[in-house]
Structures are given as C-alpha cells and as structure tokens.
Amino acid sequence: MAPDRKSKKKAASKGGADVDDITNSINESVIDNGRSCTGVLTSHPESRDVQISSFTLLFHGHQLLVDAELELNFGRRYGLLGANGCGKSTMLKAIVERDIPIPKHIDMYLLDKEIPASDMTALAAVASVDEEKTRLEKELEWLSEQEMTPEIESRLNDLYDRLDALDSDTTEARAASILHGLGFTAEMQNMKTREFSGGWRMRIALARALFIDPTCLLLDEPTNHLDLEACVWLEEHLKKFKRILLMVSHSQDFLNGVCTNIVHMQQKKLNYYAGNYDQYIMTREENEENQMKKYKWEQEQISHMKEYIARFGHGSAKLARQAQSKEKTLEKMVRSGLTEKVASERTVKLRFENVGKLPPPVLQFTQVAFGYSPDKVLYRDVDLGVDLDSRVAIVGPNGAGKSTLLKLMVGTLEPLDGMVKRHNHLRIGQYHQHLTELLNGEQSPLEYMMEQYKDVADTTMRSQIGRFGITGPTQTLPIKNLSDGLKSRVVFAWLAYKNPHMLLLDEPTNHLDIETIDSLARAINEWDGGLVLVSHDFRLISQVCNEIWEVKRGAVTKWKGDIVSYKEHLRQTHDALMNRKDLG
The missing domain is CATH 3.40.50.300 (P-loop containing nucleotide triphosphate hydrolases)
Structure with missing residues (x-):
C-alpha cells in the first residue's frame, strides 16, 4: 500500500536513484516494424522534463530525423506540425515505445488505436483504474524512500494528485462526464464496446486517455472522429492539461485554442516556437525574413570579394595584399558557417475542373x-x-x-x-x-x-x-x-x-x-x-x-x-x- 501523504519521507542511500534502472542514457533500437532510432538523454533522469539530443529516426531506411533535438517540458502543450509523409505519427510511436531513452517514471499514453471490442461497457473501459493505481502506488512507494530533491518533491505531489483523482468517490462520475463531453449519452455509456463502430471505440480510447491523465499524453489527430460540439469540449478540456501534451493536429483553430508551443518537423529537424499556431506563423515568417536578409547580404559580400580577388589578386603589391586580405575574410566567413537560404516547402496546388452551369433546381x-x-x-x-x-x-x-x-x-x-x-x-x-x-x-x-x-x-x-x-x-x-x-x-x-x-x-x-x-x-x-x-x-x-x-x-x-x-x-x-x- 502506498504511504500516507503526510508521512515522513525516509532518507535514501547516498547513491540515490539507480540511473540505469530508470533509463539507459543512450538507446539504439531497430524495430521489426521498420523503425530505427537513436538518441541521448540530456535532461536529469529524475526530471519530469524530457530532453533528447542526437535524435535520429529512420523508417524502412528512409531518414525522418537526423541529429534532432527533442524537448518536452512539463506543463507545456505542444502541437506537432509537418507535411504529409514527413514522419509525425512514426515519431509519436517511437516516443511511446521508448525507442529513445525516456525515463521510466514518465508514463505515456498514445491515442492511435481504438479500445478493443469486448463485453466491457464504455464506462467501465474508461474508469478501469486498478492497473494504473498499482503502477502509481509502486512509484510513490519507491520515491518516498529516496533523498528529497526538488525533482522528487514535484513528482510526489503530482502522484498524490493523480491517485486522489483515481481513488475518489467521484471517479465514475468523472469518467461519465468525459464520455458525455465526447458525445456519449447515458444509454451509450452502458453499451458494450463491441457494439460500437471503430470511430466510436476511438472516442472511448480518447476518453480513457483523458481520464488516466498521464504524465505525457500523445494524441494523433484527436479530433478526427469528433463533431464540432465535441471538438469545442475537447479544446476546453485540453487547454487545462497540466502535464506534457504532444499532439498532431491539422486544425488551426484547435491548435490555437490548446497549444502553448509548436514543434515544426521540417528538413529532418525539430524546430520549436513559443505560442499557439497564429503566433508560430508570425514568428516563423519574421525569422525567415531575417534569415533571407542575412543570406542575401552574405552572398553579396561573397560575390564582391570573389570579384575583387579575381580582378586584383595578381595586380600590384598593394592590390594583391588587399585581395589576399579579402580571401582570408572569405575563408573565415565560410569556416564560421554561412546562413542557409530559406527552404521553401513544396506546396500542393489542388485543382478541380470547372463544369459550367446547370439550371436550378439542381x-x-x-x-x-x-x-x-x-x-x-x-x-x-x-x-x-x-x-x-x-x-x-x-x-x-x-x-x-x-x-x-x-x-x-x-x-x-x-x-x-x-x-x-x-x-x-x-x-x-x-x-x-x-x-x-x-x-x-x-x-x-x-x-x-x-x-x-x-x-x-x-x-x-x-x-x-x-x-x-x-x-x-x-x-x-x-x-x-x-x-x-x-x-x-x-x-x-x-x-x-x-x-x-x-x-x-x-x-x-x-x-x-x-x-x-x-x-x-x-x-x-x-x-x-x-x-x-x-x-x-x-x-x-x-x-x-x-x-x-x-x-x-x-x-x-x-x-x-x-x-x-x-x-x-x-x-x-x-x-x-x-x-x-x-x-x-
């Protein structure tokens, strides 16, 4: 049984937590589903933040990420953007299956498949918490025996809050409220999961994810099976999520309402922006404008220097010395790294052929x-x-x-x-x-x-x-x-x-x-x-x-x-x- 919330914490051994027991500092995995992944944990192993460097992700040999930086901070809600086929869903699966060294105390839930069809009711499928409570109580017992640090104290408080929510008299009512928000009537909540279509079972899986309230919640297009009313409910619910949320969504309106940060998956890297979708667009446009100005200035300088070197490199001693000086300046610019031209993503231009008129009523x-x-x-x-x-x-x-x-x-x-x-x-x-x-x-x-x-x-x-x-x-x-x-x-x-x-x-x-x-x-x-x-x-x-x-x-x-x-x-x-x- 987990210790009482007010009980004193026991002193830990000098060594503290066994880092190898929490996570490996480096993971390298090749999965039989075609994923190959490497990464290095750089955040503190007891922290509720996740920072992975050198994150490289391949899918069937195709590079999706190369030496990228993954940064997920507790209390932030991230929207993951990127073109179709760039690997967003594959990345979410790599994270939840711990292909990279994410500490074991950070529990995760990925919404990517529906609740299995069974004789369990929708309400029972959402409110079934025995397994989750056992896991949290085990972690709480272990943490209570460690030397108190700010990281451990934060984790303890979070665990107490979550156990209180799972062990409350209102547990079933909370599960019912979530299901209701996602469109389930009282009658539907008592139907067996096998009586629902795949889309509705996906909603049950979403309700369970929200009910469990994991440390890291990963959602892959969560609004796909929702009507507008349920989208509004989910937006209001997620904007209050207090842990780590990373979601793929293609609804700008939804991203604006929920996200505190945007992650853009582009050119095999992860680029981070503070704010919601509209703020991301403004910041990105401003950054790209500044980048292009700097790129053009550098290219003009390089062009002038190359032209001067070509014209006067073999002239008089004075001009030759100036040419050599410019050549050294040029070499120094190249060594320090030149600004890259802004890469414009290929945009798809859909088109429907015009059809002329048909007289009404059509x-x-x-x-x-x-x-x-x-x-x-x-x-x-x-x-x-x-x-x-x-x-x-x-x-x-x-x-x-x-x-x-x-x-x-x-x-x-x-x-x-x-x-x-x-x-x-x-x-x-x-x-x-x-x-x-x-x-x-x-x-x-x-x-x-x-x-x-x-x-x-x-x-x-x-x-x-x-x-x-x-x-x-x-x-x-x-x-x-x-x-x-x-x-x-x-x-x-x-x-x-x-x-x-x-x-x-x-x-x-x-x-x-x-x-x-x-x-x-x-x-x-x-x-x-x-x-x-x-x-x-x-x-x-x-x-x-x-x-x-x-x-x-x-x-x-x-x-x-x-x-x-x-x-x-x-x-x-x-x-x-x-x-x-x-x-x-």
Missing part, C-alpha cells in the same frame, strides 16, 4: 422525412435545396444524421416520406473518410487510377495525380506504404477526375496537413460547382461555406449566423453546463 428536398425505421425518425419536413453556386456546411452532433443527409442527396438512401429531386444531368462526387480503406494497398497510386479510368494515357494520369501532390517515386509506391494523408490525396485525385458538378465532402480534412487543407479551400473557391461539407474543421468551414444547416432534435434548419457565431454558441452552451455542474 438538388431539392421537398417535405423529406427519414429514419432507419418508422419509429425512429431522424428528421421531418426538410425543405432545402442546393444549386451549383451553393456552399453549404452541415453541422450538428454525431448521430443526428449529417452523413445520412449526404446519402439522401446522392441517392444511396431513400426518404420515408417526401421527395429528393436531382437534375437529370447532375454528376455528384462524394468523399467520405472511409474511402481510403477501399484502396488496394498492393497497387500504386498510378496503377489504381489507371484501373479506375481505363483507356487513359499514362502521362495524363501521372499529371492528374501529380496535381494532388502524388509526385515522383510516390506515384509507383504501393499504397499500403503511403501515409494516411497521401492516401487521402489519391482519393481526391480519383474524385476530381470524375469532373463532378457537385462535391459532397464528409470529413475531407482527416489526415491532410494544414497546407493541403488550405490548398483544398483555394481549389473549392476557384471552382464553379456546388459544395456540401460535413467537417469538424471550423477554419475550413469559414474559408469555403456561406450557408450553415444545423441537424438537431429531428429537424434540419438554417443557422442564422456564420461558423464563428456557431462555435461561440457551442462554447457558451459548454460553459453554462460546466457552471451548472459546479453549482450542483
């Missing part, structure tokens, strides 16, 4: 009612239409019927009552987040597209997928070896080649990097077709949509404001709920 709902059974109707009396100049965002809680509305539009579902009328010549392109799962992993992107669109020249198809950032050797790599972001780009290339009049996009930003999301927004805004969008990305909605439909409580209605006012409405609803709980 797609019309007239008194539509739909439910998967007559006794469970999702909505009634839907009277709304979409034309080629429409830019509609559909919002509302998960389960309200947003994706169902898209299926009614495309015709894969039929209404219980009313009519969905489509223009006879209307071509609809539908994207949903599960399309990448239908790709043949053994085929290359080029082979897949050639099979989908037969009798198309190889060069034409190379150009098509190249437009969506699938270039060079990537075009002929097996799809199974591509990152999730690159797989999504393959799907977009396939979709665009259909040349649709109207795009129905259901969570299109999952796995796309920020630059690609911005490029998608530009492509939509330059295109003359119609758009209906379901997305948890507030910023994308603000970029491309001018009309909002809310699906809620059995109805589909137009929201009178913009997406900013809708988010503020969700935040106020969240705050009011929290206030009621506090008063209760």
